[in-house]
Amino acid sequence: MRGRFSLRGRVMVAYGLLALGLSSVLALVTWKVVSDYLTEQRQSSAIVETSDNAAAFHYGVFGAPKPCNPAREGAECNSPTPRADVDVQALLNSLPSTDAASSMVYYSNRWYASTGRPSDLPPDLIATVLDGHTAHRSVTVGGQHVLAVGVPLRRPGEAFFEWHPLESLDNTLRTLKITLVVAAIVTALIGLAVGRLASTLALRPLAELTRVADAVARGQLDARLPAEKDRDLGGLARSFNQTAADLERRVAADARFAGDVSHELRTPLMTMLNSMQLIQNHRAELPAPVREPVELLGDDLDRFRRLVIDLLEISRDDGGDQGSREIVRIADLVRAAADATAGREVTTVAPEAEGLTLQADKRRLERVIANLVENAEDHAGGCKGVGVEAGGLGVIITVDDAGPGIAAEDRDRIFERFGRGETSGRGRGVGLGLAIVARHVQWHAGTIQVTDRPGGGARFVVELPAK
Known part of the structure; x- marks a missing residue:
């Protein structure tokens, strides 16, 4: 990662990952709490509605409950007698309309249903409710996600069941999930932006150091860092400025040395060049074996002249000559x-x-x-x-x-x-x-x-x- 990302990039990624991690944890906690709460509320509402419809069905079949003395009436106290003229199917169809998709009842060892099929109910749910316990299960019937709720009736072995669609709850949870995911992504992007801003502010002294170091590398040896009084960067700035000052003094000393040497060489060089010119003017008078060494010596003296001139030019620049525009x-x-x-x-x-x-x-x-x-x-x-x-x-x-x-x-x-x-x-x-x-x-x-x-x-x- 260090080879592929700059320091600023690593800071940005760190901020982005931190924001993504925190937002993800918050999103998971929010999802857990809200989804559990909505699911419990939906289950409680379905159980209450199913219990109310079961009570209405019981009232329609058996009429108003009569006072019961178990000590005198025995088992018959808990087994009320149904009315003779009751049409169970018509009564089931006439129950108050709720959000239930289907109502079913197991009465007198027989199934009655307004819609739906009792065979779609989970067997363990039926067994639990017929055993006298209220229960519910989340099932899929005909491609629809529903909550099957069963409550026992007053007579043993009889129970009332309803299906309650969960489409609205599923849509709500889906919207919540998408919202939390988008919020986590947006938070991560905000974290990247904050990381970029923070890295820019934090690395500004480093950018200044880079600028000054680049200026020194280009030959501006008088460039200095202005952060010597900074509590955190003062030591680095002072060390860098001291190094740059030492380098400037050394280069200036070298330039003066090169300039002094070049100036000292100019006088003997001019003497040698004038002497060589005099010799070349009388080249025809020289013996043949001497002419070629003289030509070689002339070439080397010309190179020597150029070297001295170039050294003077270099030393002038190194010495801080500002020139004139x-x-x-x-x-x-x-x-x-x-x-x-x-x-x-x-x-x-x-x-x-x-x-x-x-x-x-x-x-x-x-x-x-x-x-x-x-x-x-x-x-x-x-x-x-x-x-x-x-x-x-x-x-x-x-x-x-x-x-x-x-x-x-x-x-x-x-x-x-x-x-x-x-x-x-x-x-x-x-x-x-x-x-x-x-x-x-x-x-x-x-x-x-x-x-x-x-x-x-x-x-x-x-x-x-x-x-």
Whole structure:
């Protein structure tokens, strides 16, 4: 469950299950109490109605009861004499109308019935009532659920029976059951909603921690948690803020170190470059065996120069350089930077992108375009073209190369410092150019990604928020 649900989801599910459990228990108790009460009331009502009809039948057969002295009359006191002119069937049919579906009587060893068949009565019910006890049974007769009630008459071995339909009771209980089930479901849904609200409130500090941690991960090392005075989260906030502050100081120290080293290297580097230029100017005068080492040394000095420049750029960003924003026409800036770096016209601007402007650090944005084109020219078989069009966050800049492309597993790694794609064939890069590109694009609140170019090669896609 932990692998499939987030913490907020687990809190919601816990609240929902708790609400469902409580509502289910309440529904079961309510069902038990109400159903038992309604059933008892229906049984009591049926017994009373059947007893009244039995008394009316007895009165019609035997007349009003006469005073009886058991000591003088003996057994005849409990065995009244029926009237001679009584029509039992007519009397049974003339009983007061109640909700009974059928009335039957066992009188003088014979069954009489207004409707229904005595054979549908449960044998144990008949035996119990003829034995002198009032009884009832829930039975189904002809597909109808009824309550069969039997009461003994005054003479032994005689009894009166009625069927009372239970359809109304069944409908009431069915409605109650549906209502309780719906109430339990609604309560569970309310529990989920309350759980979502509670989890949102409870996890708000965690969301803030996530936001600040993400900001630190993106390079905003001055981001801090504001909950240091919170009684529950103060310790965590202070520890996190202290860690972020230590990291910021360390990065700043590293940036200063890299910047200081780069500055210190610039003087001897310029001396070596000037000396190498002087040697190359007199290359024809050098012995043949020395020319190739001199060319190799020149290439390595050029790479060394680029490395120092990139280190200075990285240290400037790490040191907190805020830069300066100005309104620039994106098409003009990209065209100038890309064409100058490639030494030829490589830029194509869509008509709808000609007028797009952007508040940008001109130096940083030019460096993004120059590094991407230089990367394509030096390490990927040449730049196949640079495109500018409207879309995405505002403007989309694409840089295509003629290289073998970049494997999917390397497409994030190449933007790391000194990261190179192992399968991309870009092994001669110093590994800082694309890292600088990623930092500068992020500074402009944009995104950069690598895809495959139609026809082969890699395509770097930069999206920037334009106006």
